[in-house]
Amino acid sequence: MCGIVGLFLKDETLQPKLGAMLTDMLITMTDRGPDSAGIAIYGAGSNGNAKLTVQSDTPDEDFEKLKKDLKKEIKGDVEMTINSTHAVLEIRADQVAAARAALREIRPNVRVMSRGESLEIYKEVGLPKDVAARFDVSSMGGTHGIGHTRMATESAVTTMGAHPFNTGDDQCLVHNGSLSNHNSLRRKLRREGIHIETENDTEVGAAYLTWRMQNGATLGEALESGLNDLDGFFTFVVGTKDGFGVVRDPIACKPAVMAETDQYVAFGSEYRALVNLPGIETARVWEPEPATVYFWSHNDSTLTEKAA
Amino acid sequence: MQTLDLSEIGLREVNKALHAQSDDTNQTAWTIENARGSHAIACGLDAPIEVTVKGSTGYYCGGMNKQATINVHGSAGPGTGENIMSGKIVIEGDASQYLGATGHGGLIVVKGNASSRCGISMKGVNIVVQGNIGHMSAFMGQSGNLVVLGDAGDALGDSCYEARFFVRGEVKSLGADCEKKEMRPEHIEFLKEILAEAGMDADPSEFTRYGSARNLYNFDVDNAGAY
Structure with a gap:
């Protein structure tokens, strides 16, 4: 069905x-x-930035200090909004690939749900x-x-x-x-x-x-x-x-x-x-x-x- | 006139009230309000009552109907009138897929279009559609009549037995073993009657009849390689 x-x-x-x-x-x-x-949900654009919606089964552990750690890895600005098991990371569009690579290293349990300028996926x-x-x-x-x-x-x-x-x-x-x-x-x-x-x-x-x-x-x-x-x-x-x-x-x-x-x-x-x-x-x-x-x-x- | 509000009393109470009617009931006119696409509305009725459903219905409205007349003032979801035995179902809007599937008797009238697999495996029901019907309609139809005032989609009457199909418009394609047939006087007579019963104004001479070529009835040894 x-x-x-x-x-x-x-x-x-x-x-x-x-x-x-x-x-x-x-x-x-x-x-x-x-x-x-x-x-x-296709919401407001992020001023030319990209949004990565990520998920973790252990969000308390994984999302704590994620913003700071990711910032250090990609050497660029990161905005993070936590929503239960998901978090939306806002980064510069040209840093998406670097951020995904970095996430695999620093937070191997975090999965990417979606990427884009306006899209956020929650599931x-x-x-x-x-x-x-x-x-x-x-x-x-x-x-x-x-x-x-x-x-x-x-x-x-x-x-x-x-x-x-x-x-x-x-x-x-x-x-x-x-x-x-x-x-x-x-x-x-x-x-x-x-x-x-x-x-x-x-x-x-x-x-x-x-x-x-x-x-x-x-x-x-x-x-x-x-x-x-x-x-x-x-x-x-x-x-x-x-x-x-x-x-x-x-x-x-x-x-x-x-x-x-x-x-x-x-x-x-x-x-x-x-x-x-x-x-x-x-x-x-x-x-x-x-x-x-x-x-x-x-x-x-x-x-x-x-x-x- | 008895009125049942589906959103207030729920589906089971609605159907229970209708099932409680016997052959000699005095309460012959019923209205169901707030259909809102609910499933299985007025299923399994067996009494000479007239039921009006206000709004569009979901799956299987009027399924297994005997004797009752059901009017849907809206569109109808998949499997409407499935296995109808007798009585009549009239849909003011469109009907979704497999309308009247396996129907044994009675009449189903659609004033809009019917979707795919209309009359699939029909076994005696008569179906009259004012608009068009979708693909694979009357697949394996065994008996009964499918009358279409508009066009038919792909693969009409695929693998059919003795059901008859009358189409006024175009047929996109015929299914396996379905062929065009001659319109004889008895077919014109039948159409006159069924169109009158369905309340449709159409000239029977404008219809083309289709039915089984009867080549699939028996095993043909030349086809052995296909098995």
Whole structure:
């Protein structure tokens, strides 16, 4: 099963409520998957700096003095905001690689959840309501975000197996379904030098998109080629700095409902997830077509739809 | 008219109240308010009552229905009317995937579009869709009729048995062993009746009939290599 929600705000006055709206949507989807939950929030930019969201199972130990230690290692400014098991590190964009290398040395138990200018990913094992409360997601504002509640089928129930997966700067992926060729694809991607951490199928899907984009594809092109190269069932929702996209496999077993008004574009695995959104009674509600890539962007907020 | 507020009394109480109705009940008109995409609304009914659902429904609304008439004033989620035995389900909006799956009898009417796998494995139900239907519709359909006033998606009637399909618009592609068939007078007569029953205004002569080519019914030794 698994449940996915997504919300892309057109109306700026709703931005302070993004986290609260997404949390409500995600909690409604709890019975589609109670193993673990995660949320990706595209918040305020960081003045050209980069944000690394990191996680530790022993945050008291790992985050104490992390700011100071990392500062020393990269010889640059570090701002750190701790939020439960996660912390957001703000650093100069050109120091991201150095910071990741340094983290591996000085805090080997700290895992990177996401990187980007505006993206922050928070995910943990547990029910959506507990995960959302742990990070106080309801108080977060932003322009758009996606959330996921997991029923694990292909790999262990762990923080690293939870969604969303970071696929590149300010990019993330959530998945409902299961990929059947993830083992062979993982071997292929590792040979190409792509770092894959777990035995999780979705991480391979995310790594595949990263690899395609590193080789010059746009996200839209990467999703389209994914329709050929990824075998299995999927409804994907992808987040980008400017917006979000949706694609379903050609069989389209995994449910998906979308709603659009002048104020927002929303995605839910089921209509139930959307019923508390303002103006839902008069929204345009539809199911995204199979094997079709949909995109909404704050740069061009009209629907772009392309059959692959 | 009896009114049940789903958000106040919950799904089990709603369905319990409907299940308590017998063949000779006096309470024949029911309204369910605040559907809000909930699952299994008005499932397993077996009484000649009329139920109006206000709002969109989730999975399996009207599943296993016998006798009852269910009107959904909204759109309907996956598996609506699954295994319907008799009675009638009318959906004012769109219907999600596998509408009327394995339905044995009765009538399902969709005023909008129906999604993929509409009428999958149908066993006698009649389904009338005013708009379009998605891919793999009526897969392995055994009997009953699927009437579509709009277009059909890919692989209509794949591996079907004796279910009949009438499509007014385009069919994107036919599934394995499904073929175009001749429209005979009895088919025009049938369409006239079913369209009237569904409350649809369409000219039966504009429809094309599709059904099984019956090549998959028996094992063909020339195909042995494929097994």
